[in-house]
Amino acid sequence: MQHLDSKNGFNKYNSELIDLSQYLRVLRRRKWTIVFITIVSIALAIFYISKATPIYQATAKIQADPVQPNATSQDQYIMNSMVFLFYETQYEIIQSRKVAETVVDKLGLVAKFKKEIAEAKENGENESILKKIKKTIKSWLPSDSEETTPSPLSDSQLRTMIAQTIQAGLSVEGGTQSQVINIGYQHEDPVLAAAIVNAISESYIEFGLESRLSQIKDTAEWLSEQLEDLRATLQNSEDRLRNFRLAQNLMDTEQQERLSNTQLQTLNTELVRAQSALSEAKELYGQIIQLEQEGGDYRSLGPVLQSNTIRDLVREESTLSRKVQELSERYGEKHPKMIAARSDLASAQLNLDREAAKIVESIKKEYRSAQAQERNIQNLIAKTRDELQSYQGNSFELTRLEREVENNRRIYESFLGKLMEADVSGDYDASNIRVIDSATIPEWPIKPNPTLIFAASVVIGAMFGIIFAFIREFMGNVFRTPDQLERELSLPSLGVTPLVKKGKSTAPPEKQYIADQRSTFAEAINTIRTGLLFSNIDNPPKTILITSTNGSEGKTTLAINLAVALSQMDKTLLIEMDLRKPAVGKDLGIKANLGLSDLLSGKTDTNVFHNVEGAPNLNVITCGTIPPNPMELISSKRFANLLNSLRDRFTHIVIDSPPTLPVSDSCVLAKMVDATIVAVKAEDTKISTVKETISRLHKVNANITGVVLTQASPQKMSYYGEHYYQDSYYGVEKK
Numbered sequence: 001m002q003h004l005d006s007k008n009g010f011n012k013y014n015s016e017l018i019d020l021s022q023y024l025r026v027l028r029r030r031k032w033t034i035v036f037i038t039i040v041s042i043a044l045a046i047f048y049i050s051k052a053t054p055i056y057q058a059t060a061k062i063q064a065d066p067v068q069p070n071a072t073s074q075d076q077y078i079m080n081s082m083v084f085l086f087y088e089t090q091y092e093i094i095q096s097r098k099v100a101e102t103v104v105d106k107l108g109l110v111a112k113f114k115k116e117i118a119e120a121k122e123n124g125e126n127e128s129i130l131k132k133i134k135k136t137i138k139s140w141l142p143s144d145s146e147e148t149t150p151s152p153l154s155d156s157q158l159r160t161m162i163a164q165t166i167q168a169g170l171s172v173e174g175g176t177q178s179q180v181i182n183i184g185y186q187h188e189d190p191v192l193a194a195a196i197v198n199a200i201s202e203s204y205i206e207f208g209l210e211s212r213l214s215q216i217k218d219t220a221e222w223l224s225e226q227l228e229d230l231r232a233t234l235q236n237s238e239d240r241l242r243n244f245r246l247a248q249n250l251m252d253t254e255q256q257e258r259l260s261n262t263q264l265q266t267l268n269t270e271l272v273r274a275q276s277a278l279s280e281a282k283e284l285y286g287q288i289i290q291l292e293q294e295g296g297d298y299r300s301l302g303p304v305l306q307s308n309t310i311r312d313l314v315r316e317e318s319t320l321s322r323k324v325q326e327l328s329e330r331y332g333e334k335h336p337k338m339i340a341a342r343s344d345l346a347s348a349q350l351n352l353d354r355e356a357a358k359i360v361e362s363i364k365k366e367y368r369s370a371q372a373q374e375r376n377i378q379n380l381i382a383k384t385r386d387e388l389q390s391y392q393g394n395s396f397e398l399t400r401l402e403r404e405v406e407n408n409r410r411i412y413e414s415f416l417g418k419l420m421e422a423d424v425s426g427d428y429d430a431s432n433i434r435v436i437d438s439a440t441i442p443e444w445p446i447k448p449n450p451t452l453i454f455a456a457s458v459v460i461g462a463m464f465g466i467i468f469a470f471i472r473e474f475m476g477n478v479f480r481t482p483d484q485l486e487r488e489l490s491l492p493s494l495g496v497t498p499l500v501k502k503g504k505s506t507a508p509p510e511k512q513y514i515a516d517q518r519s520t521f522a523e524a525i526n527t528i529r530t531g532l533l534f535s536n537i538d539n540p541p542k543t544i545l546i547t548s549t550n551g552s553e554g555k556t557t558l559a560i561n562l563a564v565a566l567s568q569m570d571k572t573l574l575i576e577m578d579l580r581k582p583a584v585g586k587d588l589g590i591k592a593n594l595g596l597s598d599l600l601s602g603k604t605d606t607n608v609f610h611n612v613e614g615a616p617n618l619n620v621i622t623c624g625t626i627p628p629n630p631m632e633l634i635s636s637k638r639f640a641n642l643l644n645s646l647r648d649r650f651t652h653i654v655i656d657s658p659p660t661l662p663v664s665d666s667c668v669l670a671k672m673v674d675a676t677i678v679a680v681k682a683e684d685t686k687i688s689t690v691k692e693t694i695s696r697l698h699k700v701n702a703n704i705t706g707v708v709l710t711q712a713s714p715q716k717m718s719y720y721g722e723h724y725y726q727d728s729y730y731g732v733e734k735k
Contacts, residue, residue: 055446056187058442062183063180063436064433184197271378278367317352478683478686492707493706495524495531498712513560541675547693548679556583566654567617567652575655584656585623657669676702678704
């Protein structure tokens, strides 16, 4: 059990890993199913291609400029968001019923429709292409539950019907990264498809021109009406302005303001100059007052020093002073030359002081003059401002009338310019839509596309085949591998018995071990034998029950070959306990009229043991006469005593019992034996039935040693893992 738990834990760990090889094996195992579904899908695609009506598509390219052409030189701009809305609007216009009906009129499709209907009636045809279109369109419209006799359609109804058909087959795209719009139309007739696309392009351009010119015409009419009212309003306002000027004797407000402003500007300039001169004079005047208060000399003043007369007098004084100095050294004070020299010096000093006094007095006069000039200019400025304010107060009404005239004139001129532009634009018939590539008659149909349909059928068929394969694989309710047995039943798998194909040169499955003990089948039985004996190595089981869920699962084959394999080790007994449908004696070729049932019922006391050719240590007890009450014989004390006595004579006793679900014989026998082996047929026995078998055996406390997967195809099992496949016995060369 500890070994089983560790193995289950290992399997659980492996199940959590993604094993891509497992999925590949599933695909290999179900490859023919996938191929079959793919072939069916291809066949359906070929059938569809052969029956589908070819559809042709004609396309044209046009350029749509969001900016409308303009006869004037005025630039036009458009926002990016408006560009997107522009193209979305154009798509709707191209696909509109208005454009489609224009196409119907251009191509005369109503007359063609009537002509085709008449020809169909004459030729006795049931349906035509346009009639099919008519029926298709009528199916879209709501109809009464009661069938009524259809009335003939009018030309207007036919026109609308054909226009709706054109709308249904029309496709428009483009205009996102460029100004190019692609127009396409699909139809069974390639000539008609090309004609419709070209007609749609022309009708779309005409619709745009008509819409723009109609808008310009409406705008011009409205502007003309408004212009008359604006002209009368402007004339009325000009008359009132002229009458007011004459009554008030006023000039133009703007002219008066311009004169007053010029005068104020000149006076302000003069005031600045006067204030600058006053500032300079005031500074000099302040220096003079300070010298007078301090008793200083006027000669230190700047204007005095800068006077040429003062400079000459100063030089003269300096010369006379040097002369007096020289004479004082040579003569005395009373010398006539000395007296004359001092008299000349005093006269020069007096002239110098007198000249300085004149300059000072001149500075004082200039200061008083600058003060007077500043006051006069300020008075003039104040007077001018008062006059201007007085004029403005009297001219408010004049200003209002002038503003009214100006506004009316501006509005009138604006409307007049718009009207002139509208008149010019009305004569300008250029369109913002241009045809780049006209539609040509398509040579090849676009539907059906054989290559695409064939490729799609292969892909879809393979995809559904793979999905179906995985659904069958993972949702299957049968056993396929020993690992699945252990995972579903939580019991050890003792091994696998390979499927043996019957043939003239091949021994039957029941005698495979006897026929060739070095075959893969014999090795599989040896593996089961080893697993059985090592299930309890200290106390190997002596009595072994072989059962299954239902019949024909290979339990008898397993019992016979396992008994032969055990007989290779020691004395072994094979008991045929399937008293309802015995097969051991028949499979081994034992001819005996008496057997186990006769021995238990007391009909005979003779030896019922039979030997098997090729297995000297093997004895067999066959069923004998089929009893009417097998359960009574199996449950009897006589059988229990017989089984106990046989334990002493044989090392191994293999019992071939009936299936568990149909009858309860195996449940009774399971309580009497040391080990029970359940045979499960690969790819056949359902998981739910095997679980029910295990449940019934557990309820009687049967010692289930393990399960064996029988009749398993090595080739099929190899898809679940290469370790399941062995095509030859180890040590024997392949033939």
